[in-house]
Amino acid sequence: MTNRYIDAAERYARDVLSAAVPACKWTRLAVERQQADLLRECGPDWPYVFDHERAARPCEFLELLPHIKGKWAREGRLIELEDWQCWIVTTVFGWVHAETRLRRFREGYVEVPRKNAKSTLSSGLALYMLSADGEHGAEVYSAATTRDQARIVFDDSKAMALRLPGLRDHLGVAVMQHSITVAHTASSYRPLAAEGSTLDGLNVHFAVIDELHAHKTRAVYDVIDTARGAREQALLWNITTAGTDISGICYERRTHVTKVLQGVVLDPATFGVVYTIDSGDDPQDPTCWAKANPNYGKSVLEDDMIAAARKAATMPSALNNFLTKRLNVWVNGESAWLDMRSWDGVAQPGLTTDQIPAGTPVWMGLDLAQKKDFAALAIVWQRAGMWHVCIRLYLNEFAVKESPNAYLSGWAREGHVTVTDGNVTDFDVIAADMRTLCRQHDVQEIAYDPALSAYFAGKLVEEGLPLVEIQQRAMFFTQPVLQVENLVLEKKLRHDANPAMAWMVSNTVVKVSKFNELRHPTKEREENKIDGVLAMFMALGRALSPQAKTESVYETRGMRFL
Missing domain, CATH: 3.30.420.240 (Nucleotidyltransferase; domain 5)
Structure with a gap:
C-alpha cells in the first residue's frame, strides 16, 4: 500500500534515473542505492524492510507545520514537501530492522546549496523527533560551534511550534525561551553550542548539525556522535553547503558518504546525498544549476541565480561564494583522481x-x-x-x-x-x-x-x-x-x-x-x-x-x- 509521499519519492527516483530531473553524479548514485536496496530480499545479510507507514509519517507531520519566513509565511501557508524532500525523508525513516523495527539509518548527510529550505526541513524534523517519534526522554539538539548558529534551526522550530496550537494541545509541546519540552514523555529540545557550554552527559536521540562545513574542529560532531550510544535508534542529521576546508570534519563526512555511494565502503547505517554540479560543467551555464539546486524554480529563483552568476563572472572575489553557496562546489578541495x-x-x-x-x-x-x-x-x-x-x-x-x-x-x-x-x-x-x-x-x-x-x-x-x-x-x-x-x-x-x-x-x-x-x-x-x-x-x-x-x-x- 502506498500513499502520496511514497508516490512522490518514487516519482522523484524515476525522474532522476530517466534524466527528467537534472541530477549530478552523487545524486544519481544516492537514488540508485535506494532503488537497489528496495530490490533486496530480507535475510541474514540484509535484515531490513521498507515500512511505507513509517516512511510517510514524518512527511505527514512536516506538512502540518507552517512556513515562518518570507512570502509563504505572510500568506499563512503550510509546508508542502517537494518530491526530492519526500524522497529524502521517506528513505531515511522508512527502513527498519525486520525483527526489532528499529530504524536502519543512524546518520544522515545532506549537502545542498543555500535557499533550498535546509533549515525548514531540519527544524520540522527536530520537532517530529521531539514529539511524534515515540521516544521517551528524547533529547533533541540543534548543535553548532557558536550559540547564534545553534539557534538558527532551534528558533525556526520554536516559531513553528508557536504558530501551531495543535502541537501544544494534542502533543503536549511547551515552548520556552531556551528550550521546547514535552512533559508527559520527559523530552526536551535545546540549542547546543560549543562556546560556554558543557558538552558532557548528553543522551542524544536526534541532533541537527547545521552548516557542518563551518566547524573548524570536530569537537561538536564527535561529542554528539558518541552521545548516541545509549539510544536504540538515535539519528545524527548533518545538513550543510559546501565549504573550503578539506581537512575539516565536514569534508571527512562528505568523503565517507561519496565512498558509500560508490560502493567502496559498506555502511548501511549512513544515508547521504550531495546536490552539486558535475565535474566539467560550466558554472555559468543555467542548464546545470538545477543539478545543484533541487528547489530550483521554487525557493531558488532563476533571476536571483542569474544575478549571482553575473556577479561571479565580473568579480573574481565573488566567484568562490557563488560556487560554494549556490552550486555546492568545494573550492579548495582537489578533485578525486578517478571515478x-x-x-x-x-x-x-x-x-x-x-x-x-x-x-x-x-x-x-x-x-x-x-x-x-x-x-x-x-x-x-x-x-x-x-x-x-x-x-x-x-x-x-x-x-x-x-x-x-x-x-x-x-x-x-x-x-x-x-x-x-x-x-x-x-x-x-x-x-x-x-x-x-x-x-x-x-x-x-x-x-x-x-x-x-x-x-x-x-x-x-x-x-x-x-x-x-x-x-x-x-x-x-x-x-x-x-x-x-x-x-x-x-x-x-x-x-x-x-x-x-x-x-x-x-x-x-x-x-x-x-x-x-x-x-x-x-x-x-x-x-x-x-x-x-x-x-x-x-x-x-x-x-x-x-x-x-x-x-x-x-x-x-x-x-x-x-
Whole structure:
C-alpha cells in the first residue's frame, strides 16, 4: 500500500534515473542505492524492510507545520514537501530492522546549496523527533560551534511550534525561551553550542548539525556522535553547503558518504546525498544549476541565480561564494583522481602473476614504508594490447590493529594485504617476493623511491635485481597519471580487483600546478592511504616511457637467477 509521499519519492527516483530531473553524479548514485536496496530480499545479510507507514509519517507531520519566513509565511501557508524532500525523508525513516523495527539509518548527510529550505526541513524534523517519534526522554539538539548558529534551526522550530496550537494541545509541546519540552514523555529540545557550554552527559536521540562545513574542529560532531550510544535508534542529521576546508570534519563526512555511494565502503547505517554540479560543467551555464539546486524554480529563483552568476563572472572575489553557496562546489578541495565506477569496470577478479606468459616483459613499482603506511609492490605487464596490474600490499600487525579502517583486518584475512609480525613492516618478506618474481618472470625494471629504501635497494642491486631510482615528484608523475587514467577510461587496463587497492584509488586526489600543469598524486588525510597507487604509477610510468626496454635486462647484463 502506498500513499502520496511514497508516490512522490518514487516519482522523484524515476525522474532522476530517466534524466527528467537534472541530477549530478552523487545524486544519481544516492537514488540508485535506494532503488537497489528496495530490490533486496530480507535475510541474514540484509535484515531490513521498507515500512511505507513509517516512511510517510514524518512527511505527514512536516506538512502540518507552517512556513515562518518570507512570502509563504505572510500568506499563512503550510509546508508542502517537494518530491526530492519526500524522497529524502521517506528513505531515511522508512527502513527498519525486520525483527526489532528499529530504524536502519543512524546518520544522515545532506549537502545542498543555500535557499533550498535546509533549515525548514531540519527544524520540522527536530520537532517530529521531539514529539511524534515515540521516544521517551528524547533529547533533541540543534548543535553548532557558536550559540547564534545553534539557534538558527532551534528558533525556526520554536516559531513553528508557536504558530501551531495543535502541537501544544494534542502533543503536549511547551515552548520556552531556551528550550521546547514535552512533559508527559520527559523530552526536551535545546540549542547546543560549543562556546560556554558543557558538552558532557548528553543522551542524544536526534541532533541537527547545521552548516557542518563551518566547524573548524570536530569537537561538536564527535561529542554528539558518541552521545548516541545509549539510544536504540538515535539519528545524527548533518545538513550543510559546501565549504573550503578539506581537512575539516565536514569534508571527512562528505568523503565517507561519496565512498558509500560508490560502493567502496559498506555502511548501511549512513544515508547521504550531495546536490552539486558535475565535474566539467560550466558554472555559468543555467542548464546545470538545477543539478545543484533541487528547489530550483521554487525557493531558488532563476533571476536571483542569474544575478549571482553575473556577479561571479565580473568579480573574481565573488566567484568562490557563488560556487560554494549556490552550486555546492568545494573550492579548495582537489578533485578525486578517478571515478570509482571506471576503476571497478576494468577489474578482473582472479588475475595473478601466475598468468604472465613466459618471456613477457614485466615492470614493477615499489613504494616502501615501515610503520604506519603500507609498503606496496605493483607488477605490470602487457598482453594483446591490454595492460595488466597486480598489487601486493604489506603492513605490520600493529598498524593493522591501530588503523581506523574497519575493513583492514578483513582484507588481511582474505589475503589482500600481507601482514608482517611486530610494529615495523618486515622488508625481508617484500624482498623474498621480489626475488621470486624476478626468477619467474622477465622483469625489466623495478622502479623505487630512494627516500625510504636506499639501503634496502642497495642490497638488492648487489644481488642483481634491476632497480631504478624514481624521485616521487610531479615531473615524473604527470605522464603516468594521465596515461593510467586514459587506459582505465578506454578499458585498456585490467587489475586484480584488490579491495584495499580500490580503497587507495578512492583516496587519491591529483594536484595540478597552476603554472605548468604538472600533476602530483596525493591524499587529503593521513589515514587515506595511497601507497598502492603510487607503486602502480611508478611501474606503469616506466613501462610506458619511450625508453622502456623490450628485452630482458638480465640478457643485456649477462645475468641469470638460479
